[in-house]
Amino acid sequence: MARQTILPFGPQHPVLPEPIHLDLIVEDEHVVEAVPQIGFVHRGLEKLVQTRDYNQFVYIAERVCGICSFGHGYGYASATEQLLGIEIPRRAEYLRAIFEELSRVHSHLLWLGLLADAFGFEALFNHCWRLRETVLDIFQETCGGRIILSIVMVGGMNHDIPDETLAGICQKLDSIKRDYREIVNTMLNDSSIKSRLCGVGYISREDAIDLSMVGPFARASNIHYDVRSTGFGAYGDLDEFVPIVSDECDCYGRCKVRCAEVYQAIDIIKELVAKIPHDGVGKKPGPKVLPPENGQAHVLIEQPRGEAYYYVRGNGTKNLERFRLRTPTSQNLGGLVKALENVDVADVPMIILTIDPCISCTER
C-alpha cells in the first residue's frame, strides 16, 4: 500500500474563486478522504439583524452572496412579510419570481464557465461569461446595479418594471438562446468533456437522500425535489412545473441538469411575463408596523444552488431578534466529501465545482 500524504487544497487556489480549504488525504494520485475546513469568509452577518431596522436589513441580506443576491433579499423579505402579516400584490410576486429566474440563468451560466475553466477549456469559459453579460445588462437597465440589485423590499418591490421593459427582457433572452444552444451542445456532446465528466464523482440516490442533498446536485442523483414545485410566490400560477432530474448521478448528470434548467428558467420568465397582473408593486410598511413579540416565520426558496431556508423571529421592536439562513451549499458539503472519496487528484476541481459551491452564502 502506498504511503498516505496530506495534500492541502485552497484556500487560495486557481480553480477556486472563493476560499475553502480541503485536506486531501492521498495515496499516490488517489484521494482516500477529504477533510473540509471552512470559515474563511465568515462575517457574522446574521447578528447584524439585531442592530438594523427590519427594512434596512434587506440590503444586508442581499449581501449574503453576490451571485444569488436577489434571492437572499427575496427570501428575507418574504419571511419578514409573513411575520408582519403583510400580503403583497401579485405583480410584486411575479416580478420577484422573474428576477429569481434571471438570477438562475446568470448563475448557471457563470457555473458552466467555471466548470469549463476547471477542465481547461478556456474558450468555452469565455463564451459562457460573454452570454452572462446579457443578463447583467438586463439587471443594470432595470435596477441600476450589476450584482447587488436592491430592488426588493419588505412589502413588495422598490419600483415597478414597465410591461415594455419586460417584453424587452424576453426578447433579449430569446436572442441568447441560439448561442446558448451551441454551448450546451459542446458541454454535453464533446467527447473530451465527456471523458472528464462521465462517471466522475458518483453519488447514488440513496446517498443523496442520506446526506440530505438539495438543488441540482440532488436532482442529478434522481431526486424529484424542487421547492418551486410547491408553488410558492408566483410559481403556483405556472401551468405546470416539473423538476429537471437526471439519473446519471455523476458530474455529467449535474452539468446536464443545470444546462436544462437555464432553458426552463427562460420559459418560466416568458410565461410569467405573459401572465403578469397589474395591481401595483406594494409599499413599505409604515413605522407603526412592528413584528410581534416572539412571532416567527420561515420561508423556503429555490435558489440556483438549491433549497434555502429563511427564518425570522421578532421581539416587538423594529429590530428583529433572529435571522437564520440555511444555504444549499452547507447542505451539499456532506455530499461533496462523499463524492471526493476514492477519486483521482485530477478530478478534484471538477467535483468541487459540480456542487456549485457558494462559500460566502454558507459562511455568511
Next chain:
Amino acid sequence: MGYSSKSPWLIHYDGSSCNGCDIEVLDSMMPLYDIERFGIINTGNPKHADIFLVTGSINHQNVKVVREIYDQMTEPKVVVACGICACTGGVFRDCYNVLGGVDKAIPVDMYVPGCAVRPENIIDAVLKAVDILDEKAKKLAAGETIEKREVGASLHEAVDGELPVRQPEHTKPGAKREA
C-alpha cells in the same frame, strides 16, 4: 517602462467578500472588459504575481492567509483593495468577526470603492497600480528601499486601534531590506 509593467501578472484572493466583487474581478478578465489586452495574466501563484487584488474584508480566519500570500510575492508588488469591504469593511464593519479593511493586514496601495466594484473601476485601478509598480521597480533598481504605507494606517485606526496587527519586520520604519 519595466518588463513587469508591460505585462503585470495578477493574483486574486477573496477575503470575506460576498462574492460580488470577486465575480466582477473575474468578469474584468472576460471578453467584454478584457483586462488581458493590457498584457495582464491572472495567475494562481503568488511568487509569479506583481499585483495583488484583494476583495472583501479581513477577518480572524483569513488574516493569516492574506499575509501569507503577500509575503510570498516578490518585490516590487502592489496591493489593490477592490470594493468597499476591502477598503474599510463596508456594510460588514460592525460584524463581530470582521477586523476591517485589507489595510489591517497588509499595506495597500490602491483603494477601489464600490459595492459591488464595477469592472471599469478595477481596470482603472489596475492600470494606475502599474504606474506604482513602475516607480517601485525604478527605486529597487536604484538600490533604494521601498517605503511602505504603515499597516493599519486607515480611517478606523482611531476607532479600534487595539486590533492585533502584526507588522512584518521588513515593513517597519528603518528596517533594512535583506539582500
